[in-house]
Amino acid sequence: MKELFDGVVRFRDEDYADHRELFENLGDKQDPHTLFVGCSDSRVVPNLITRTMPGELFVVRNIANMVPPYRETSDYVATTSAVEYAVNILNVKNIIICGHSNCGGCSALYQSEESLANVPKVKKWLELASPVKKKAMEICGDDAGKREWVTEQVNIIQQVRNLLTYPYIKERVNKSELILYGWYYIIATGEVYNYNFDTGYFDLIGNEQ
Template identity: 50%
Template structure:
């Protein structure tokens, strides 16, 4: 806790001053350009890996960056509510679903029920991506590394498909009014692989020559 307090004081005395004008402009409103959906894993830091400043990203974070299919419910739907707000209140036009390597949430799919005795809600949440498990095991055999990255990538694709179930989203994408991207971030190398929706494959993220 002491390190956090020191960090907060350092921010007030140094970090804030560096961007004082920016924070002043954000006093009464936000206008983020991107909805960034990622895992709650502490190793995934959206602003760091995108080089974005405060106010640029509207972030939704949960275990394993899962987006459930759209539905209206009497339950308290945190992820669904946040995505609704981004789409229909903030009118965000870019969405990134960012999965990552060594994802504990994805790995949980292959854990025995006994390991969730004190985490029943986590287990229930992970069941949202249970269908991915059978697909992965068809192609991976006993290769643990292959199981991991296949699960992580199929999970990103699954979340993209579920975003398309939100009202008006599929039509907006077809009309070019909304862009959705899927990323697979490799923690130990810093590499980011982006999902090409047309070719249905992940490619190493790079700036095209015509964008220089």
């Protein structure tokens, strides 16, 4: 933990000092332009990937960057409530679903019941990705190597579709008040691919024609 405490001190003395005016302005309010839904994976760092400053992204992270389909419920729903707050209170203009390579959550879809016995809540959460697994299996069959990245990409597309089941999101998208994006981040190379809704393919960001 010492390195974390040391980091806090360096942040206060260096980063905060360099951006004091920004933090003072953020002290009473936030006005993020984008909701970023990413995986909880420690290798995925939204502000680092996007080179954004504090106050720009409203971030939701969970296993396999998933958004449950909209439903009326009285349960405690962390991701759903965060989406609702970002859109209806903060009025974000964009939502990014960002998946990534070597995703443990997507890989767990193909693990045995026994291997998930000690993580029942994770197992239950992954049920949300049942359509993803089915689609990936249809595309890849028994090709495990191909199945990994196909599952990760299909999962991104599915979560964007899930967002559109939220009435207030669909309404804003139809009015061009909100734009949805699907990103695929390759950890080992730093490349990020953006889903092209017209072609059905992921295009490398920065390499657009």
